[in-house]
Amino acid sequence: MEPEDSINVLGAPLAPCSTDPVTGFFRDGHCNTCAADHGSHTVCAVMTDEFLAFSKYVGNDLSTPRPEFNFAGLKAGDHWCLCAARFLQAHDEGCAPRVNLAATHQRALDIVPLDVLQSHALHAN
8 A cells, every 4th residue: 555646736745734643544644645545535624613513513523532543533723634525525515624735635636626725725825
């Protein structure tokens, strides 16, 4: 299971998303992906209380600690590699979090249009 090339949506090398908490499909701090990553955990987003509540409501509780998976639970302000489809769903529902474009893998573009990601950019990239 080798990661694909680490290129972001801007065509540059993929920046780290978070090492505290450690995120990513490979738990390497980057939103790297591969064919086995069926959820496409490619969007580096900054959690908000609103998004965490939405995610829990639609069946993916990211805020509750799960010690059996060595997962402390996320809180507002944490950076996390989200599934691209979940991000798009949150966008459609009006509660998408901010996105770090430099740390968002180019494969996110298979699901989320670049202009949608840019409309939620953390800072001008």
